[in-house]
Amino acid sequence: MATVTLQDLTKVYDRSAPPAADRVSLDIGDEELMVLLGPSGCGKTTTLRMIAGLESITSGSLSIDEQVMNQVPAKDRDIAMVFQSYALYPHMTVKDNLAFGLRRRAVPRAEIERRVKEIAETLELSPLLGRRPHALSGGQRQRVALGRAIVRDPKVFLFDEPLSNLDAALRVSTRGEIAALHRRLGATMIYVTHDQVEAMTLGTRICIMSGGRVMQVGAPLEVYHAPVNTFVAGFLGNPPMNLIPARVAEGDGGRRLAVAGESLVLPPARMPALGPETALTFGIRPEHVTLRRDGAEAGASLAAEVLQTEALGAETIVLAALREDRAAKVMARVAGDAGFRVGESCRLQFDLAAAHVFGAEGDVLRPR
Numbered sequence: 001m002a003t004v005t006l007q008d009l010t011k012v013y014d015r016s017a018p019p020a021a022d023r024v025s026l027d028i029g030d031e032e033l034m035v036l037l038g039p040s041g042c043g044k045t046t047t048l049r050m051i052a053g054l055e056s057i058t059s060g061s062l063s064i065d066e067q068v069m070n071q072v073p074a075k076d077r078d079i080a081m082v083f084q085s086y087a088l089y090p091h092m093t094v095k096d097n098l099a100f101g102l103r104r105r106a107v108p109r110a111e112i113e114r115r116v117k118e119i120a121e122t123l124e125l126s127p128l129l130g131r132r133p134h135a136l137s138g139g140q141r142q143r144v145a146l147g148r149a150i151v152r153d154p155k156v157f158l159f160d161e162p163l164s165n166l167d168a169a170l171r172v173s174t175r176g177e178i179a180a181l182h183r184r185l186g187a188t189m190i191y192v193t194h195d196q197v198e199a200m201t202l203g204t205r206i207c208i209m210s211g212g213r214v215m216q217v218g219a220p221l222e223v224y225h226a227p228v229n230t231f232v233a234g235f236l237g238n239p240p241m242n243l244i245p246a247r248v249a250e251g252d253g254g255r256r257l258a259v260a261g262e263s264l265v266l267p268p269a270r271m272p273a274l275g276p277e278t279a280l281t282f283g284i285r286p287e288h289v290t291l292r293r294d295g296a297e298a299g300a301s302l303a304a305e306v307l308q309t310e311a312l313g314a315e316t317i318v319l320a321a322l323r324e325d326r327a328a329k330v331m332a333r334v335a336g337d338a339g340f341r342v343g344e345s346c347r348l349q350f351d352l353a354a355a356h357v358f359g360a361e362g363d364v365l366r367p368r
């Protein structure tokens with residue numbers, strides 16, 4: 001059982017710079033796998049190191065199982081951390097690397113033998129127990145690092161970009177192993193990454209950070225489908241959400257969005273109540289855009305020219321520029337072959353039931 005609560009957790013390294021972590025508040029439930037996701041430098045590692053006790057807390061509080069931990073030394077927090085660099089002892093065998101933490105805690109010899117054997121079987125390290133780290137592949141080393149954390153049976157696991165030194169195939173398989181471990185151990189885990197695919201596939205919930213601050217916390221599909229601001233909308237998704245400048249216009253049928261000399265009529269459930277001429281941002285994901293030669297719906301499409309196509313087999317990613325505002329670029333993700341060539345004119349048809357509208361500050365606007 002372990003819950004982790006961050007309340008206004010703040011880290012200032014340098015008084016002349018903005019805080020590295022700025023009033024980070026987060027409730028992590030028992031057995032949850034919380035992912036901290038954001039670009040490099042947004043404060044993920046700093047936040048994790050404060051939880052681990054490797055970095056002092058400037059202000060705010062950190063609690064584990066409702067006990068404030070701010071002043072508790074790292075070794076007494078019952079936390080295990082797995083880093084990007086495996087940090088194995090090079091002169092020790094795999095077995096000794098796995099046993100090291102337990103020996104230091106004076107766990108009885110027979111108990112150490114039993115636990116090391118069990119972990120080695122779980123992680124398929126049994127045939128490698130006699131080897132030294134230099135004789136292991138990257139994936140095997142990372143499994144030893146994982147094993148070293150698990151063997152201690154800590155209250156909380158912390159991971160800091162543990163897969164980023166692995167090649168693509170190993171990243172996928174090790175990601176699967178971490179997900180399986182989480183299910184099997186039922187442990188509370190906090191996992192830092194800048195990789196949205198890792199975040200979407202591993203997280204029970206995702207906490208998206210920017211500039212030291214929490215932008216949004218939610219289940220993966222919740223943050224994907226209902227981003228609270230343009231930062232989250234533009235960070236998640238590959239390609240990310242299209243964000244196009246627009247303003248409010250009045251027409252015969254009521255309020256609409258004026259975009260590049262044309263207008264889009266959003267369903268009432270998607271159109272915020274704003275006065276004419278209000279500047280805003282129209283957001284639409286690439287999978288909600290299709291390309292038409294003719295037969296495009298009035299009020300749900302815009303004239304454009306194809307700039308680039310990337311045929312990936314199962315789907316094609318198309319980049320187009322709006323005809324009346326060529327600075328506005330739109331990505332479409334269409335099944336199979338797009339059927340359009342570079343330089344061709346088209347109409348971009350939008351599934352406006354999936355439209356998002358953001359205000360001048362970038363915050364989502366929801367109709368009441």
Ligand SMILES: Nc1ncnc2c1ncn2[C@@H]1O[C@H](COP(=O)(O)OP(=O)(O)O)[C@@H](O)[C@H]1O
Nearest residue numbers: 013014020038039040041042043044045046047
């Ligand atoms: N030991 C340190 N001293 C001063 N500044 C630091 C230190 N560690 C990190 N920072 C700064 O804090 C910010 C957040 O860094 P970090 O937490 O490592 O980000 P992330 O892990 O999200 O890439 C960055 O601007 C970084 O330069």
Ligand SMILES: [Mg+2]
Nearest residue numbers: 041044045046
């Ligand atoms: Mg980091």
